[in-house]
Amino acid sequence: MAFDELQKHALKNDEYCPLPSFPTTLLSGAFTEFVIWAKQQKSLTFELPVSLTPFLDRANSRLRKIRRMELVSQFFVRPLELWLVYDRAFALYDAGYKVAVSTFCDEHITPRNLLIKASLK
Structure with a gap:
């Protein structure tokens, strides 16, 4: 989700950018490494911002919202x-x-x- 937030910001679009399957070891490293891998996979060319923290924060916010919606959907x-x-x-x-x-x-x-x-x- 953080990469999605980043690519939307960098490419100035609102389209979701699906990524191919990836080894979970990518998630244990630095977010910057994951971003570089994802950019290569999708052949995207944009400069990385100085700080990726805002995109991680937005992704955490999205995740909390999704989890709240999933809680409600469980009742149905x-x-x-x-x-x-x-x-x-x-x-x-x-x-x-x-x-x-x-x-x-x-x-x-x-x-x-x-x-x-x-x-x-």
Whole structure:
């Protein structure tokens, strides 16, 4: 995210710049090393500012915001899964199947524990 903030600032655009997969060892070094690697990967040519701290700060702010949004979205995961399972079950029922929805294990084993059992009537 810090590199994204940096490239947006340097290139004066607001487009996200996806990066290819990279070894996690790049994250344990200095941010400057990561920036140099990313610039090479994307064939970008811009001068590095004297300080990269503002971009790291903006990235930390973005990360906090994303984590807050993820917290809220967690409340909707199970209701959405139930809605999708029941929607599929009703579609099967409408297609002439006898349908039963149940769980096949405890939620602590896996939260994806819904089972649709359907057989032709």
